[in-house]
Amino acid sequence: MKYDYLIVGAGLFGTVFAQQAALKGKKSLIIDKRSHIAGNIYTKESEGINVHVYGAHIFHTSDKKVWDYVNHFAEFNRYTNSPLARYKDELYNLPFNMNTFHGLWGVVTPDEARAKIAEQTAEARARIKDPEHPANLEEQALLLAGRDIYEKLVKGYTEKQWGKRAYELPAFIIKRLPFRFTYDNNYFNDKYQGIPIGGYTQMVENMLKGGIAASLIEVKTEVDFFADRQNLCAMADKLVYTGAVDEFFDRRLGALEWRSLRFETETLDIPDFQGNAVVNYNEYEVPYTRIIEHKHFEYGTQDKTIITREYPAAWKEGDEPYYPINDDKNNALYAKYKELADKEQGVIFGGRLGCYKYYDMHQVIAEALRVAFENL
Numbered sequence: 001m002k003y004d005y006l007i008v009g010a011g012l013f014g015t016v017f018a019q020q021a022a023l024k025g026k027k028s029l030i031i032d033k034r035s036h037i038a039g040n041i042y043t044k045e046s047e048g049i050n051v052h053v054y055g056a057h058i059f060h061t062s063d064k065k066v067w068d069y070v071n072h073f074a075e076f077n078r079y080t081n082s083p084l085a086r087y088k089d090e091l092y093n094l095p096f097n098m099n100t101f102h103g104l105w106g107v108v109t110p111d112e113a114r115a116k117i118a119e120q121t122a123e124a125r126a127r128i129k130d131p132e133h134p135a136n137l138e139e140q141a142l143l144l145a146g147r148d149i150y151e152k153l154v155k156g157y158t159e160k161q162w163g164k165r166a167y168e169l170p171a172f173i174i175k176r177l178p179f180r181f182t183y184d185n186n187y188f189n190d191k192y193q194g195i196p197i198g199g200y201t202q203m204v205e206n207m208l209k210g211g212i213a214a215s216l217i218e219v220k221t222e223v224d225f226f227a228d229r230q231n232l233c234a235m236a237d238k239l240v241y242t243g244a245v246d247e248f249f250d251r252r253l254g255a256l257e258w259r260s261l262r263f264e265t266e267t268l269d270i271p272d273f274q275g276n277a278v279v280n281y282n283e284y285e286v287p288y289t290r291i292i293e294h295k296h297f298e299y300g301t302q303d304k305t306i307i308t309r310e311y312p313a314a315w316k317e318g319d320e321p322y323y324p325i326n327d328d329k330n331n332a333l334y335a336k337y338k339e340l341a342d343k344e345q346g347v348i349f350g351g352r353l354g355c356y357k358y359y360d361m362h363q364v365i366a367e368a369l370r371v372a373f374e375n376l
């Protein structure tokens with residue numbers, strides 16, 4: 001059978017594109033080398049709890065179009081991400097806000113907190129060679145937040161996460177951390193936030209099977225594009241590729257670097273392990289970066305609980321590439337692959353792996369909707 005699109009990857013990008021193509025009457029075959037759909041947002045039910053198999057996923061966006069789109073396929077609960085940070089036996093609220101500052105220094109008002117941070121960042125400014133242009137993440141963090149926050153809450157977590165010392169990492173990574181002077185533990189600044197009731201897998205299923213999509217989208221799991229590339233390509237007019245971009249070109253210009261993860265999941269015969277969905281472990285000596293307690297994403301009241309320890313890991317060929325490493329060296333290499341990708345006729349590259357970008361879910365959806373609009 002001839003399809004309009006062969007889509008490599010049943011993650012969010014591939015799914016949204018196929019759903020949009022179906023609305024235009026186009027037929028898609030989606031393949032994925034994994035044994036399931038939904039890519040990294042895959043959730044699996046166990047003990048009545050939706051387990052986030054590839055790490056905690058919290059949906060957040062300020063884009064009304066994207067929010068309306070996902071709400072078409074799932075009802076979202078009111079979950080607001082408010083992780084805790086544990087440093088030795090001390091516990092702090094994230095993101096850095098008045099609760100954190102109160103815990104660290106006993107300050108009560110925003111002015112007191114500002115004064116304390118100003119004192120600490122002034123120390124950093126005096127010591128750093130060019131404070132207007134932080135040379136690395138360590139300098140950026142010290143200039144933004146000062147020594148106490150850097151040493152307790154940033155340094156260990158970041159060095160574990162990226163497998164590099166903070167002074168070897170680019171400054172921009174830490175710009176993702178919101179910083180505020182109100183007593184507000186909401187991790188995100190976005191207008192909309194929540195978790196799809198019933199799990200992300202069900203939401204993706206609804207995209208693939210709702211209405212017209214049911215007859216126009218076919219999905220085959222456990223099919224690796226590279227195991228049968230020519231025959232698979234011959235089955236469709238066009239290709240949407242959401243795997244790793246360098247792999248598509250046989251890594252002929254060299255391998256892009258990724259960061260990987262290892263998840264250790266345990267079912268416990270107690271109703272509650274940590275009282276919160278996400279607890280970060282910020283000291284370097286603890287080998288994992290966080291423990292997720294899945295039931296709290298959905299206010300679960302089951303007798304048992306399921307937790308996952310998340311260990312950052314070095315990546316080598318064959319491992320899951322979870323995070324692109326968007327430093328200068330890798331971005332320059334990606335730019336060369338992008339030139340090759342732009343020259344490919346009839347191929348759309350999309351998603352986190354295909355574009356080598358640290359996209360969140362809402363960004364992947366916005367991208368897929370845009371690409372679909374331009375190409376269909």
Ligand code: FAD
Pocket residue numbers: 008009010011012013014031032033034038039040041054055056057058059060223224225226242243244261322323350351352353359360361362364
């Ligand atoms: P993927 O989900 O990676 O899908 C790509 C698919 O392609 C995979 O299923 C893969 O198996 C398949 N594939 C690759 N190569 C081949 C091949 N050769 N043949 C066949 N199939 C292939 N975003 C948020 O908005 N909020 C969060 O809280 C959040 N938390 C995250 C936590 C972690 C630990 C990680 C890793 C990511 C997180 N994200 C979060 C980001 C989110 O996971 C991504 O934005 C989204 O899943 C990307 O979708 P995608 O379709 O681009 O990629």
Ligand code: UDP
Pocket residue numbers: 085094153154155157158161173174176177280282
């Ligand atoms: N980070 C940190 N301490 C924390 C949480 C995060 O220093 O307790 C830093 C760390 O460098 C990390 C970055 O902030 O790589 C982004 O973390 P976030 O959790 O926002 O993003 P994610 O890793 O989920 O993409």
